[in-house]
Structure formats: structure tokens, C-alpha cells
């Protein structure tokens with residue numbers, strides 16, 4: 001629309017000028033030596049315009065000719081870069097696909113085409129790693145460390161390379177450097193932490209947790225992890241024979257995370273052994289208020305080992321009264337009441353938890369019912385029925401790993417199956433449903449898993465006469481440590497930056 005209007009305006013002006021010139025005709029004459037050129041005004045104006053256009057075109061052509069070599073060079077370089085980035089991308093894909101030959105060939109091609117070492121170093125290093133040439137890979141990683149922009153990636157490469165070769169001491173040093181460079185990286189936080197744990201550097205690990213906490217980590221997790229580290233220190237100190245010092249450290253662990261059952265149990269046990277049963281009792285009461293747990297109830301009885309069955313029942317009732325209506329309180333009362341021969345009391349507590357018509361009863365409740373029937377009426381049908389029911393009932397809660405999903409009856413700092421630190425939580429194991437729709441097969445599997453050989457717990461379980469899990473099994477501290485190696489040895493770290501063409 002605008003263009004049409006403009007054309008109309010221009011045509012109008014030209015027409016008007018032509019008409020005006022026709023109305024006032026004149027002559028333009030140029031005298032030059034013996035030459036004389038005469039022309040009408042209109043023709044002269046036309047000639048001048050034509051000359052101006054010709055000069056402008058000539059100037060543009062001259063400029064185009066002058067910049068041609070530079071443009072040709074730029075186009076050539078752009079094509080090289082394009083091919084270089086293509087080789088780089090395809091090389092990355094070859095690394096991801098595990099094609100050592102292809103990735104190495106493409107790394108060399110990208111190197112020759114791009115002439116930008118920072119871009120190709122990572123690919124070259126990974127290609128060398130894939131080929132199994134650790135020395136070459138290390139050379140590239142060291143070159144990356146020398147480049148401020150790639151320092152973290154280089155350290156990361158060196159770190160994984162050292163871990164693969166089992167050099168945890170060198171790996172720890174690289175991890176420390178990498179953490180200094182990029183303390184907010186969760187990967188380096190957890191790797192450094194795990195390496196410190198492996199090197200038994202509890203204090204350094206604790207300092208790391210403190211530092212991460214200052215940067216805004218989850219406070220509850222941090223408090224619990226700090227407690228676990230303190231428990232490890234306490235175990236070391238106890239092993240060296242200094243029980244009072246161990247008790248003090250374990251109490252610190254309990255203070256750090258009062259709701260954390262293993263800390264309270266360990267603190268209570270150590271406090272009892274150094275002659276401070278009242279303090280041990282208070283520790284257990286505090287934790288029970290926050291998290292009622294069978295281990296706490298059992299640990300409480302272990303604080304007062306000399307007491308009669310009746311007194312133990314009284315202690316348990318007082319503990320359960322701290323959290324009225326909680327199922328763990330009733331289960332603990334039923335257990336001690338049966339032992340004390342107070343069958344009506346045991347029956348009342350078990351009825352609260354679930355009687356014979358209740359659905360979805362836990363196995364331990366069925367076993368307690370069987371125990372009660374057996375103790376009250378002697379071996380008979382009722383006791384046998386309850387035992388039958390226990391074998392197919394819902395499995396008891398246990399310490400289940402949040403990483404691998406497997407369960408164990410005793411708590412440990414690291415999962416006995418996948419070695420993940422601080423991964424065990426007290427809950428029911430998730431059972432896959434069997435083909436026939438029942439969870440029975442899966443339950444047997446869970447029980448088998450719970451009894452699988454596991455490394456010795458560093459913190460000994462409470463010296464209670466009756467085990468907390470009441471037959472949860474395998475409490476004897478099995479021997480062979482069969483924990484798999486840590487999980488951070490993957491050759492290709494998950495957050496490798498994507499390298500793509502930059503604006504030239």
C-alpha cells in the first residue's frame with residue numbers, strides 16, 4: 001500500500017517536472033575549446049542522472065572486487081568450522097555409542113578442522129578413554145585443567161579415571177580441587193563426601209556437610225548425616241577402648257538428630273555401659289516422642305537389664321504413654337506383657353493393633369498373637385492358625401534402601417546391597433505382585449533378602465535380650481562384606497556439557 005502510494009507520488013512528481021520543462025523549454029550549451037555541445041534542458045538533466053547512476057554502479061563493482069578474497073576466505077573458514085562442528089557432534093555421538101575407532105577418528109578430524117583446542121579436548125579425552133588409552137586421556141584431561149574454562153571438566157575426568165583405577169587417594173585430591181572450583185555441584189559434593197567416608201575422614205566429611213549446609217542444603221538430611229558421621233567416630237573411639245568418650249560423641253549424634261533412631265539406640269547403649277542409665281533413658285524417651293520405633297522400646301529394656309518382667313512392662317507402658325494411640329506403643333506393651341504373664345493386658349493391646357478379623361495385619365502382630373495363645377492356652381489350634389497367618393501376612397517394616405529398594409532388619413550407615421550412604425529408611429518394603437496376584441512369593445523374596453549376608457554393622461545393635469524386630473532374622477552380624485563398588489564410576493558423567501557451534 002505504502003509502496004504503491006510512493007510510486008504514484010514519484011510518477012506524479014516526474015510527470016509534473018516533465019510537463020513544467022515542456023512548458024519552459026530552454027537550451028543548455030557547453031563550450032569547450034573548439035567543441036560546442038547544445039542540448040535541451042530535459043535531455044541534459046537526463047544525461048547527468050544517467051552519469052551519476054553509472055558512477056555509483058562502478059564504485060560498487062570496485063568495492064565488491066576488492067573484498068572478494070576476504071569473503072572467499074571467510075566462506076572457506078565457515079565451511080571448515082561447519083565440518084569441524086559436525087565431526088565434533090558425530091564424535092560425541094560415537095562416544096555415547098561406545099564406538100572407540102569412530103570417535104577417535106572424528107576427534108582427530110575435529111581437532112584439525114576447528115583449531116580450537118578447548119572444544120575438541122573433551123572429545124579427544126573421551127575417545128582415548130574409550131579406546132582404553134588411559135595415559136592419552138589423562139594427557140588431555142591435564143591440558144583441560146590448565147585451561148580455566150575447562151578446569152572443572154578436566155578435574156572431573158582425572159577423578160573418574162583415578163576412581164576406575166582404584167586410586168582413591170589421588171581421586172580424593174582431585175575431588176577436593178573440583179569442590180573448591182564448583183562447590184554448588186551436587187555431583188562433586190556427593191563424590192567428595194563418599195571418598196571422605198571411604199578414607200574414614202569423618203571430621204572432614206562433617207566439615208563438608210557443614211559447608212554444604214551453609215550453601216542451603218536440606219537441613220534435616222544434613223543433621224541426620226552429621227549424626228551418622230558422629231556415630232562412625234563413636235564406633236572408632238569405642239573400638240580404641242575409650243567408652244566414655246565414645247558415649248559423649250554418640251550423645252552428640254543424638255542431639256544433632258533427635259528423631260534419628262540409630263543415634264539414640266547407640267547413645268543409650270554407650271551411656272548405659274559407662275554407668276549413666278538415667279541419661280540413656282532420657283535419650284530414648286526423646287527419640288520415642290519424635291519417632292516411636294521397636295528398636296527404641298527394646299533399647300529401653302536393655303538400659304535396665306536387672307529388672308523383673310513386671311517392671312519391664314511398667315517401663316514400656318510409661319514409654320508408650322508418651323505417644324498415646326501409636327501402634328508401636330501397643331506392640332511393645334503386648335510383647336512385654338506376654339513376657340510378664342499379663343495376658344489380659346497383652347490381649348487388649350493386640351486387639352487395638354488388630355484382631356483375628358483385621359485385614360492387612362503385619363507378620364509380627366500375627367506372631368505376637370501366636371505367642372500369646374501359646375503362652376496363655378498352651379500349644380493348640382489357635383496358636384498354629386496365627387503362625388500360618390504370619391507366614392502370608394504383610395511383611396514387617398524394615399530398613400529399606402531408598403536407592404536400590406532392598407531391605408535389611410538392622411540399620412547401617414551405608415546400604416549393604418548397593419553401598420549408598422544414608423539411604424536406609426524405616427518402612428514397609430514395596431513388593432511386586434506375583435503372577436497369581438498374591439504378594440506371597442514376593443514376600444518370601446523380601447525375607448530372603450533381609451537375611452542375605454551383609455557386612456558387619458559398625459554400630460552394634462542394642463544388647464537387648466529379645467531382638468527388636470522379634471524374629472526379623474539374621475541379627476547375628478553376618479560376615480563377608482560383599483558390598484559392590486560405589487556407583488559413581490560411570491565412564492560418561494551425566495552432566496557433561498553439550499558442546500555446539502558458537503556464533504562465529
Ligand SMILES: [Zn+2]
Pocket residue numbers: 401402403404405406415416417418419420423
Ligand atoms: Zn541400596
